[in-house]
Amino acid sequence: MIEVRELTKRYGATTAVDRLSFAVRPGTVTGFLGPNGAGKSTTMRVLLGLDAATSGEALVNGGRYAALRRPMREVGALLDAGAVHGGRRAFDHLGWLARGNGIPARRVTEVLEQVGLAGVARKRVAGFSLGMRQRLGIAAALLGDPGVLMFDEPVNGLDPDGVRWIRELMRALAAEGRTVLISSHLMSEMELTADRLIVIGRGRLIADTSVRELAQRFGRGVLVRTPRPAELTEVLEAAGGSVEPAPGGPATDGRLADGRLAVGGLDVEAIGDMAAAKGIPLHEVTPHSASLEEAYMALTSGNAEFTADAKTQPTTEATARRTS
Amino acid sequence: MIDAFAAEWYKLRTIRSTAAVFGAVGVFMLLCVLYSWYVGHYWDGLSAAERSRTEASPPDQLLAVTLPVCAVVLGALTLTSEYATGMHRTSLTALPRRLTLFTAKAGVAGGAMLAAALASLAAGFLGGKAVVGDRALPTFHGPAGATAAHLLWVGLAAAALTLITYGVGAVLRSTAATITSMLGLLIVVPVLTRLLPSPWDDRAWSLLPEALPGQIAAAPGTSGGEGVLPAPVAAVLMAVYVAIALAVGAFSFVRRDA
Incomplete structure (x- = not known):
């Protein structure tokens, strides 16, 4: 122990x-x-x-x-x-x-x-x-x-x-x-x-x-590309999904700057149906099976959301300094 | 504590640098005998008048000069060689009670140096004495008690230097820095004291570690007169040097991150 x-x-x-x-x-x-x-x-x-x-x-x-x-x-x-x-x-x-x-x-x-x-x-x-x-x-x-x-x-x-x-x-x-x-x-x-x-x-x-939890947390996501990420995020979160900006950042596709979102807790069908119901165009919907390696990279990328994870660590002055 | 002593003794006897240090002591012991043979040979060629004017260095002189160097090397390597490889972390993981480990290392290094010094001094002196035989060389035929006291203090001074160097090594944590500092103290500082105006040159020199054994128990048959300290004061000073070096070293070893 x-x-x-x-x-x-x-x-x-x-x-x-x-x-x-x-x-x-x-x-x-x-x-x-x-x-x-x-x-x-x-x-x-x-x-x-x-x-x-x-x-x-x-x-x-x-x-x-x-x-x-x-x-x-x-x-x-x-x-x-x-x-x-x-x-x-x-x-x-x-x-x-x-x-x-x-x-x-x-x-x-x-x-x-x-x-x-x-x-x-x-x-x-x-x-x-x-x-x-x-x-x-x-x-x-x-x-x-x-x-x-x-x-x-x-x-x-x-x-x-x-x-x-x-x-x-x-x-x-x-x-x-x-x-x-x-x-x-x-x-x-x-x-x-x-x-x-x-x-x-x-x-x-x-x-x-546990290794299994981590794989589930990151491994069953869906990658969605849409020109209206803010609206889609709102819709999907209302339906109980977790939405995070996906690694890779916004991709430029023609004239529209698409947002890439990593969606958890919802499957491809549910996301497609909800987007159609609200009239939000989807340019890509890919079931994403991230490897643990990717999950780990995402966790440790030094990105503010992860280093200042409010669930595991209270925000301190030190954190504020570091992430600013 | 017994475990720690046993482990440190095991370590000391399983590295080659230990054999090198004690090998050097053995070589100087043999050179003492060779020197004695040369003195006897030289003596035979002198007239009676020349013999009365001649004062040969005692047979242990070579060891008295070289033992401090061996003592410094052993005292330094005992700890600083571990810092060079990171072995000190392995040692502290095996024996995490730091004061115990520090004491065991000091005891083993100091004890080994004392044993090697006394054995080589006794063998070198007796070997030299046997080689010159009945030639009337006063430095070879001193009273047994005074001779034993002299050899004992030369040996104790070597062990003291091992401990002083060990304490310095615990602070400096570097073999090169430790050996350089201590050899500077042994070789350079005595020369510098000679630059002081009289009587301060003698007074300053008398305080140096290497000057202490001669002031406590001079080699029988030598003209003596070196150093200004009474024997008890010189003995206490040697103990004080060891105590200060070990205390500072122990404090550093116990308190600093490994």
């Missing part, structure tokens, strides 16, 4: 994490998504006690990480696969970690086999590829057989086989009842791995949802 409550982290004048709250529950793989610089790594560093929160709290199993006596038995984390001493052998890198957390030395051999590095256990880490270092970092996270696991961009540098291996490993770990949090800036990867998604941008929560 991971809980982040009203977490804020500032570095000088920069706010990396801004009143962020979410919880990660056991038994699921939770994807922690956001563009580069969104505050994912900062949040994880605060969770692991590496950086101090400016305000708010970040708890693991109900307590602060830094208060744990043998933390690797409760929480396994991989932040940076490069954070190893190149001169040390793979076995020894895990060896000192095990020694420091009262973990028996046989676990070192076990996890090296589990991640496929048994053959290079006595080789120095300096000669490892990025993919091998990722596997070594994952081995370190698994060393103490912890109930909570955190991985920062674990598929970076892995080949397709490695990516699939990670995906299956994460799912297996969650199926054993563990809490698994994986950060990524790639929705395409999370789509296949995660059950739940926490999406952040500019340090603030954008969405805390």
Whole structure:
């Protein structure tokens, strides 16, 4: 169980994490998504006690990480696969970690086999590829057989086989009842791995949802092009549909500047009938099955509607400044 | 705390730079013996009158000069090498109680340096003494108690320098900056103190870390007279330097983001 409550982290004048709250529950793989610089790594560093929160709290199993006596038995984390001493052998890198957390030395051999590095256990880490270092970092996270696991961009540098291996490993770990949090800036990867998604941008929560909900929210829309978008919006919203300006902006078609609208909650027939009833011309009606990737792009585009989402975050002075 | 010491000792003995530092100590120990052989050889060629005027440096002199450099390198690498790779985050994730980790690192580095220094000093001195045999060289045949005290304080000074450098490294977080600063203190500052008008040159020099062991327990048989501090004051000063460096380093290590 991971809980982040009203977490804020500032570095000088920069706010990396801004009143962020979410919880990660056991038994699921939770994807922690956001563009580069969104505050994912900062949040994880605060969770692991590496950086101090400016305000708010970040708890693991109900307590602060830094208060744990043998933390690797409760929480396994991989932040940076490069954070190893190149001169040390793979076995020894895990060896000192095990020694420091009262973990028996046989676990070192076990996890090296589990991640496929048994053959290079006595080789120095300096000669490892990025993919091998990722596997070594994952081995370190698994060393103490912890109930909570955190991985920062674990598929970076892995080949397709490695990516699939990670995906299956994460799912297996969650199926054993563990809490698994994986950060990524790639929705395409999370789509296949995660059950739940926490999406952040500019340090603030954008969405805390399941993969299915997000797909439904963005995936069943209809793209409508009309020269009279304001009127159509009014009609469709009155009928219970959700209408948002579609990405791509107004398209120029002949003399008329058409408006592109993404309509949710209404099907193609209903939209066509209602437009006909009101005499609003439609130039295009396309059932739009947005991929999660597109949904994510829309969520994180930095567009004011999304960053100042009134439902998830109260508008603050900081937001007003940022979006103006 | 025991876990942290065990983990830090494991780390120290599984990187090659440790072997390089202690290898260098071993080489200088052998050079002490070689130097002693040369002194004995030289002595044999002197007349009785020349012998009475000759004062040979004690056999541990080479180590007394080079141990501080090895101590600085070890003290710096203990922490700053982790900042270079980001390993300090891995260390803090494994051992999040920062003061415990800081103490364990200091204990392991300081302890290893003290053990290596005392072992090499004893071996270098006894080896040198055996090589010159019964030649009447006063710096090779001092009273056992005074010799042991001298070697002990040279070793303690090396361990103290490791700890001072370690504390400085915790603040600077850079291997290059830490080693450069400390070697500047060891090599450049002593020269600068000599530029001061007398008696301030001696007074300033006496306060430097490398001048302290000689003022606490000078090598038996040397003419002595270097430094102006009484032995207890010099010993306390060494402890104060270590305490200040470790306190500032610990404060920085515990309070700053990793």
